[in-house]
Structure formats: C-alpha cells, structure tokens
Amino acid sequence: MATAATTASTDSTRRLPCPAGLAGVVPRNRSSRVGATVRHSSTWGTRFGEFRPDGDPHLWVSVRPKPPGAEPRPVGRVEWRARQFVCWWHEHSASARGACGVAGRARCGPGVRADGGASFAGVRDQLDVILVVPWYGGSHRAWADGLASASRHRIRLVTHRDRFWRWRFQGGPVTLAADLTAEITTGGRPDCIVVSSLTDVASLVGIARRELAGIPVGIYLHEAQGAYPRTSGARRPAMEEPAVLAEWRSLCAADVVWVSSPFLRESLGSSLRMVLDRVESPTHLHLLDRVMERVRVLPPGVDLSWAGGTPEPGGAGPPLVLWNQRWDPDKAPMRVVNALAHVAARGVDFRVALVGEVPEHSRTVFETARRKLGPRVEIAGHLERSAYLELLGHADIVVSAARHEFFGIAPVEAMAAGCVPLYPDRENYPNLIPERYRPHCLHHDHDLVPRLTELLTDLARWRNSTSGLAGEMQRFDWARVAGSYDRELARLARYGHAGGEERGPM
Known part of the structure; x- marks a missing residue:
C-alpha cells in the first residue's frame, strides 16, 4: 500500500x-x-x-x-x-x-x-488531443467542431481565422507554434496532436520542437493544393508551388496522414508527382510512393442528426431546384445557371434556390445569375444554418457542375434531405453515391441540359429510381464515423510511446 x-x-x-x-x-x-x-x-x-x-x-x-x-x-x-x-x-x-x-x-x-x-x-x-486548425471557417470549422463534439476523447482546439490562405502556409507555423505552446503550458501535454490543412506541419513541429518532443503528430488534409483546377493553358501561380512543397514536407513530417476521400488521395499523389518531377537534384520522387502508402482515407463526419426518417416529396408548386455550393469558379455556378436558362427556354416550369457563400470576387457572377433566371429565383445567397436546413427539406432536385470536389459535404447534406441529385461523373461524386444509383444521379457536361429536362418533367419516376439514397448518406453522420476517428487517434497516440513504425519517409 x-x-x-x-x-x-x-x-x-x-x-x-x-x-x-x-x-x-x-x-x-x-x-x-x-x-x-x-x-x-x-x-x-x-x-x-x-x-x-x-x-x-x-x-x-x-x-x-x-x-x-x-x-x-x-x-x-x-x-x-x-x-x-x-x-x-x-x-x-x-x-x-x-x-x-x-x-x-x-x-x-x-x-x-x-x-x-x-x-x-x-x-x-x-485521450487528450490537441487539434490545430489553421483555417477555422466553413467546412474546416464544421469538421473540427463536429469531431470535438462527437469524439470520446478530449479535444482541445488551437485555431486561426479563415483568412489569407497563402499566408497561412507561409506565416502560420510561427503563430500557430506560439498558440500551441501556450495551450500545452496551460493545459498540459497531450497524448497526440492533429493538424488540419493549410499550414506547413514540418515548420510548425520544428519551431515548437522543445514543447512537442515525444508527442506524435498527425495531419488531416481536406484538400490538395496542387490539384485545384486550372483554366486551359494556364500556368500554376508561382505562389502556389511553395504551398504544394509545404504540403509535401508536412506529409514527410507527420506520423500519420489522413485525407477526406479516395479522390483526394489520388489527386494528392498525382499533383505531388508533377511538382517533384520538376525540382532540382536530388529529387524526392523515390520517396513519394512510400509516403503515399501511409495516407489513409478518413471521411469527414457530417452532422445529419436532423435528417432522420423518410424524405417527403417537395411541396406544392413547380419543382424546386437547389444549387448549394460556394460561389467560386471551381464550382462552376454559371454552367448550372446557363443550363437552367436553356431548360426554361423550352417551357419547363421550375423554381430555383441559389444558395452558398458569396465571396466579394464572385459578387458580379452572383448578380448575373440572379438576373439571368429572373423571377424563378426564390432564394439566393448565404443562409443561416436553420434556414438552410429548412430549405433542404423543401428542395426537390440538387444540381452541380463543379470542376473540383475533394469530398462534398453540401452534396451529402442535400442527398440526406431527400433531394434527387444530378452531379458530375467525376471528382469525388461517384464515391459519395453507391454504384446502383450512379446511372440516375451522375451526368456529363454535354448532357446536363437534357438530363435536367428529363428530371423536371418526370420527377416522380426519378424519385422512385433514387429511393433509399437518403439513407445511404447516414454512413457519413458523425454518429457513424466518430468511432473510426477515435480508433485512428488511439493509433496515432501509440506512436509517441512505441517510437512509431511510420515516422516520415526515411
């Protein structure tokens, strides 16, 4: 005793x-x-x-x-x-x-x-986990808050605002290291640390090396900087290649690496190979395959607690078509707007909701879209969460023509609410939709207008073809995926005690 x-x-x-x-x-x-x-x-x-x-x-x-x-x-x-x-x-x-x-x-x-x-x-x-979120806004914030709420582990957040993404890569490690050190000083050493996208983890760990000694560090990537779409013939901006190389150093420095989707994992490997192939000798290409072998897919949880039950058909009146993404060029909002205008010219009756964050640089495009569809637009712009969920419950069809989607939280939410989807047959969309639904839910750029026309003129048949799809989205609910996160965090924490069999590429 x-x-x-x-x-x-x-x-x-x-x-x-x-x-x-x-x-x-x-x-x-x-x-x-x-x-x-x-x-x-x-x-x-x-x-x-x-x-x-x-x-x-x-x-x-x-x-x-x-x-x-x-x-x-x-x-x-x-x-x-x-x-x-x-x-x-x-x-x-x-x-x-x-x-x-x-x-x-x-x-x-x-x-x-x-x-x-x-x-x-x-x-x-x-476990005691510190979660470092350099871009605490939008889907990154929703993911961090959802993990902190759903995990059985204690999650402490260290965050920076969602501003100036390039500077987050270049300067973020310095200020994040200071904030991380302060958190460890006041709250004690954690069992492990997880850092999400948009900072150089190697620099962060190096700056805070005294405080982080012996603490395993994992990285969760929401995106791959080198995989964003470019216009035809455009060169990658000089400021973005350093971000790709910072991403590469982060992968090498982390004990564990997670990405949000199989599509992101493939895009990450391809973009890194393209950039590393252009660097001076000694090249790192011989390390790439080994590093990518350590990358695991861990889909972000989505709060779908509101989406229980069988979706009801849309309300009275013409079908309501929803576009619910960020107003940026990579989401191709005008491709959808132009397609809807062509369908309207054929005399098909429908209503439109054009919702999503409107950055200042996209304000002109947003106003052009509203004018082009005129009185058919019933709702437009950014909505508060409660109003957005109410809209999901009334929408009949959700459509996208995005040229980039590393995961797709907004698509998952719309499908969980019972919207009949019409998504591009590319990016991560096929991974969201089970194979038996794909012929009814995926389109190619050249057939967007005829597919929209079919959907709007025979909605009941298409509803029947996608019956059960809403329930399939529940596999992304935090209640389902939190256990996977908890097991992965436990795996990461063990590296701090066993020396780690996956530390870096060497």
Whole structure:
C-alpha cells in the first residue's frame, strides 16, 4: 500500500496522506502499455498531496488541484516529469469511470488492487488531443467542431481565422507554434496532436520542437493544393508551388496522414508527382510512393442528426431546384445557371434556390445569375444554418457542375434531405453515391441540359429510381464515423510511446 511521502520535493505541493483508492493508480514501471481505465470508490477532488509508490524509492506522485483556468475534466491525467508522475484529479462520483493516461513517453504499468478498489483495466478510453486548425471557417470549422463534439476523447482546439490562405502556409507555423505552446503550458501535454490543412506541419513541429518532443503528430488534409483546377493553358501561380512543397514536407513530417476521400488521395499523389518531377537534384520522387502508402482515407463526419426518417416529396408548386455550393469558379455556378436558362427556354416550369457563400470576387457572377433566371429565383445567397436546413427539406432536385470536389459535404447534406441529385461523373461524386444509383444521379457536361429536362418533367419516376439514397448518406453522420476517428487517434497516440513504425519517409 502506498504511504505518504516525507522527503523533500522540488514541487510546492502540500504533503497529505494518499487519497483513498489512489494507490493502485500508480504505474509500477515505465515499460508497460500506455493508459488504463481507473475505477474510483470514493468521491474526492479537493484533496491532494504527495506520496511514494509502494516499494519504489525512485518515484513519487504529486496529487494536485487543477491548474488555475484549466477546464474541468471528469478524468485524471498522469504526466511524467523527470522521475515523477504528476496526477491532476477532479471530483467525480464513485460510479464514474476516470481515465488514467501518461503524457510524453511515460507509460502506465499493470494495476495493483489497492485499498479503495482502484485498478487498471487495459488501454484507457479517453485521450487528450490537441487539434490545430489553421483555417477555422466553413467546412474546416464544421469538421473540427463536429469531431470535438462527437469524439470520446478530449479535444482541445488551437485555431486561426479563415483568412489569407497563402499566408497561412507561409506565416502560420510561427503563430500557430506560439498558440500551441501556450495551450500545452496551460493545459498540459497531450497524448497526440492533429493538424488540419493549410499550414506547413514540418515548420510548425520544428519551431515548437522543445514543447512537442515525444508527442506524435498527425495531419488531416481536406484538400490538395496542387490539384485545384486550372483554366486551359494556364500556368500554376508561382505562389502556389511553395504551398504544394509545404504540403509535401508536412506529409514527410507527420506520423500519420489522413485525407477526406479516395479522390483526394489520388489527386494528392498525382499533383505531388508533377511538382517533384520538376525540382532540382536530388529529387524526392523515390520517396513519394512510400509516403503515399501511409495516407489513409478518413471521411469527414457530417452532422445529419436532423435528417432522420423518410424524405417527403417537395411541396406544392413547380419543382424546386437547389444549387448549394460556394460561389467560386471551381464550382462552376454559371454552367448550372446557363443550363437552367436553356431548360426554361423550352417551357419547363421550375423554381430555383441559389444558395452558398458569396465571396466579394464572385459578387458580379452572383448578380448575373440572379438576373439571368429572373423571377424563378426564390432564394439566393448565404443562409443561416436553420434556414438552410429548412430549405433542404423543401428542395426537390440538387444540381452541380463543379470542376473540383475533394469530398462534398453540401452534396451529402442535400442527398440526406431527400433531394434527387444530378452531379458530375467525376471528382469525388461517384464515391459519395453507391454504384446502383450512379446511372440516375451522375451526368456529363454535354448532357446536363437534357438530363435536367428529363428530371423536371418526370420527377416522380426519378424519385422512385433514387429511393433509399437518403439513407445511404447516414454512413457519413458523425454518429457513424466518430468511432473510426477515435480508433485512428488511439493509433496515432501509440506512436509517441512505441517510437512509431511510420515516422516520415526515411
């Protein structure tokens, strides 16, 4: 049984008797598995003190109150500092299950049944994860917030605003490193760190190397900078090639790499090969295949909790056609608008909703689209979330002609709401739609107008052909994918303790 410590310590922690039930929480050696679930038989949180594990003259444990300003947690965390385990504990009921883990490279050992009944029960359930989001806006923000809400792990966010994407790559690592260091100082070392798109992870890790020593780092890519579409004959802007190379360095530096879709994985490999083929000797091409072998597909979760039940047919009146993407050239909004204008010229009756974020550089295109379709446009521009979900419930058809879609959150939402889709047979759209629905849901550029005409003039038949598609979208709901994320985060955390079999390309 553990006894109260009587020797001096470098800490200013008060020395009190070991709290009942805590003795078995003490790791007995550093070579065992990280983490364990701990069951407590007593309620305590304000008691703290210092004691030595039974029979080990080299270790002692400090039990302290939570740091000022720290977020309350219903779990304990064990942290290795020199030859000392530091435990932060917070009050919870006797029936609660706390998680005991080890930050840095220390590991929990086998549990010892102690007075109070504390014991280990295998790898712990909850990890401490810092999620760095350099572009905290739009779909990136929705993904980060969704993961933080759905994961069983504790997710701490470090974010930058969604502005100036080029500068996020060039200057972001400096300010993100400062913010990350501050978070670790105030909240403690995490089990792992995940960084999402739009920064140079290699630079970030290098700048914060002292604070990040031993912490595994993963990267989640929403996009590939070298795979954005170009107009015919256009050269890639000089400012964008450094972003592609920053992406390459990030892949090499990360312990684990995830991408949002099979299409993105393929696009990432192709774009990197194209850029690396142009660099000076020594080339990195011989490393590319090995790095890409480590890239795993992990689709972003989508909040579809609102989409339960069987979709109802659209309301009274002509069919409502929805276009629900960002007003940027890569989404080709005018291709859809022009196609709808051709269908209208044939005398087909329909209504239109043109919704989505309208950047300042696309304001002229947006106004042109509204004028071209005239009174058929019932709703246009950006909508608040509640209004957007209400619109999804009334729309009959969703259409796109996008030249770029690395995943497609807006398409998933529209299909989950019961819209009959008409999407391009390219990008990631075929991966979203099960094979049996693809003949009814995918189009080619040359047949967009006739396919739209068929859809609008015989909507009931097309509804019948796509029956069940809405339910297929539930596989992307956070309730379904959160478990995959939690397992991947646990896999990442293990690299910090086992040295990692996938560190970099070398």
